[in-house]
Structure formats: structure tokens, C-alpha cells
Amino acid sequence: MVKFSMGGMGGFELPAMIEPGGGMGNLIVALSGIALTMVIAFALTMLFWKEAPVPAELSAEPTPAPAEKELLKKEVVPSPIEGRGLSNADLIPSGPSRMAVASGKLDPLSLTGQDYPARKAIDYYHRRREDVALFAEMGFQVYRFSISWSRIFPKGTEDFREGEEPRQVCYAAAHHELLASALAVELAHEIGPDNRVGCMLAAGNTYPYSCNPKDVLAGMLADRESFFFTDVQVRGYYPAYAQKKLEREQIRVPSQAGDEDILWRGTVDFVSFSYYNSMAASSDPALQTTKKGNIFATVENPYLKCSEWGWSIDPLGLRITLNALYDRYQKPLFIVENGLGAADTLKDAAVEDDCRIDYLRDHIQAMKDAVLLDGVDLLGYTAWGCADLVSASSGEMRKRYGFVYVDAGEHCNGPLTRYRKKSFGWYKRAIASGGEDLGRG
Secondary structure (H helix, E strand, O other): OOOOEEEEEOOOOOOEEEOOOOOHHHEEEEEOOOOHHHHHHHHHHHHOOOOOOOOHHHHOOOOOOHHHHHHHHOOOOOOOOOOOOOOHHHHOOOOOOHHHHHOOOOOHHHOOOOOOHHHOOOOHHHHHHHHHHHHHHHOOOEEEEOOOHHHHOOOOOOOOOOOOOHHHHHHHHHHHHHHHHHHHHHHHHHHOOOOEEEEEEEEOOEEEOOOOHHHHHHHHHHHHHHHHHHHHHHHOOOOHHHHHHHHHOOOOOOOOOOHHHHHHHOOOOEEEEEEOOOEEEOOOHHHHOOOEEOOOEEOOOOOOOEOOOOOEOOHHHHHHHHHHHHHHHOOOEEEEEOOOOEOOOOEOOEOOOHHHHHHHHHHHHHHHHHHHOOOOOEEEEEEEOOEOOOOOOOOOOOOEOOOEEEEOOOOOOOOOEEEEOHHHHHHHHHHHOOOOOOOOO
16 A cells, blocks of 8 residues: 555645644645745744734734725725735736736736636635535545735735846845745754655646657756756755856846855755646747647647646656656655646536546556656645635636535635535545545445
């Protein structure tokens, strides 16, 4: 039997995985470029969870920052925002404008008549006890959750200053986030020597579209875009290809004396990653125009079927990705996101989501093969996303991932009643059997 923890993923941003048994010795944190104040606040919160009261500045309603006040005046966001400041999710609508706003190409203040389902979503904040009880019923051995950035930084951060070059600012911020990650690793180890701190990336190997060497190079370069920051967090220094990239683009990283030592000392203990699909790359300009799929556009792979939303379905790609990451880093791995977005139908208080069961079964089997046949060191697996939620990529409630159906309606104005899907019982059996019972049942 393969021995690793199986559970689910309840959100994103500053994820933490808590294993059964409690205590700081069982804390596993995955960092994906987080400001220093935030990770220290989280670590100290976990350390003194039962001993210290919540600071007044975090428990009280935050005073809106000037920019937020302006947004509230324009009624772009609802007021008040319970217990937190304004977040990106409040301003990113569903529909065709979503990615333009999310990428900073479109000013959210310029929009009218938009739908913002993520403002309420499935109301996990108020229903968390009910939802966690459902996860416990499934037998979760590990649960990845998140703390909203706007509860830690209710007043937000500074905007770009006039005249600043956006790429330069972004890379400077990234450098300081990498330093923050390294310092957080050190802090966690000081708090408890048995604590393990990892990083997280959106993974999925990029295949060359053909055996043309130019396509092979295109695939390699695409993968490097994903590995850039993880290479620093795992190895403790900027890889040569990254230094050359910064040099070509005339980007100056604001490194100070001692930065290199901080990065070297604060390398992570494991690598966590999300996997939904593999990708393909081609050097052919004609094929470049056919890119489609999810947030990370890719040339269509003719050997793979796709989901309703155009995401390729590639269970073997998970095994390939696991091996690629383990060969590259020689660190334990943790799959923290994996799932299928599908338009489920609620009928007579039941959901027959066999397509999700098939997807997860095939991916879990590929994961087992990577461990048993290839020797990959795997800490665990958390599926995305436990209960239905608003899709991060499309902003839709219709694109569902969970084992629990949430009757929210497309605009999240429904009763929010929870229903166990067919996959709920299937995943419960899979966990109880240590991944051995993967049949539909």
C-alpha cells in the first residue's frame, strides 16, 4: 500500500496543510512568494493560536485606505467588507472582462453592470464548521486551507509610482518575496525543528509538439518560466538561465549585502504543486495562433481529450511531472491541487459525477505509479476543491470541482445548501483504502 496523506484543498493564498494529531510539529506550510510580514504573522498565529487573543487591529473592521474609499464611493465593491480589507477578488468580475482585469490591463473602475460572484461565493467563511464536518466525514487525513491576504494586510500595499517601469517593480517585489520565503523557512525551523516548509508552483510538463529540435527547445523554455522562482526557493540561488534573462531584459534585482546568504540558508524542505493538465509548445508561428485552454494557454495536443472548458486531460502527464520535479530537485513532493471542472447537474438531491471520478481515479493511479514504480518521494495529495467554488480561471459557479455540490446558482444568490455528490462516497472509500479502492462502486 502506498503511504501518503489524502485530503482536499479549501482555497488558495498562504496555504497550510495540517496533519492529524495537532501541534506545531505537524505543521506543513507551502509558500508561493509571500511578503515577510504575512508569513511571520501566520507562523506566530499558529504558535500562539490558543494562548493569545486576536489583535484588535485584525479583529476590528479595518479602516479603508484612500484608494479603497474611492472604490467604495463608486460602489464598485460592497460596504462594509466583513473583517477584512479590499481584495483583488472583489474587483475581478466573471465574464469576458475577467482576465483583462486580473492581469491589470483593464481598470475595474471603468466597468459597469458586472457580476462579482466571488464576493459571496459559497460563504465558506460563515459555514466553515459545516463544511469541515463534511470533509471529516470523507475521512480527510490532511486539509489545505488559506488565509485571505486582505485579512493580514487590510489596507493593501502601495501602487506603482509614476514613472516606474512595471517589470522592474515586479521583479524587485519578487526578489523580496523570495527573501521573505527564505526567512520564513528559518523562522519555522526555529519555532519547531520538525516543521516542514515548502514552496508551491503551478506545474504540468510542456511537451514539444513534435521531435523538431526547435519544438523541444520551445518546450524547455516554457518549463523554465514555471521553474524560475521554485529553482531559487529550492536551490538557494538564482539559476544561470534566470540571471541571463534578467540581463537581456535589463532588469536589475535590488540585491543587498547578505541577500545571497539569506536565500542559501532558507531553502525549502519540500515542493508542492498543482496539476490539472500538461501543455505543448511549438516553434511554428501558425500553431502559436491555436493556443487555448486555461490560464496558461497552450498549443492543443492532438493525442489528448479535453474538458468542457478546453483543459487537456492527461493522467500520465502527472506521473511525468512528478518525475521531472523529483529529478530536478530531489526533495519530497506534495500534490496540493488536482481536479476536474465540470458542469454538474443536481437532480433529486443527487449528482452523478462519474466524469470526475474517472478523472481523479486515473490521476491517483498515475500518482501511485510514480511512487511505486519510479521511486518518487510523495508526502500527500489534496484534491481541488472539496466543495464547489467560484472558478479562479473563469469566475463561474457553473464550473464545479467539489465532492460537495453547493446550490449557489450562477450569481451565488441561491440557498447554498450542501449535497454529497457520487464522488463524495467514492473519495471516502479511496482514502479509507489508502488509494487501493479506486473503482466507481
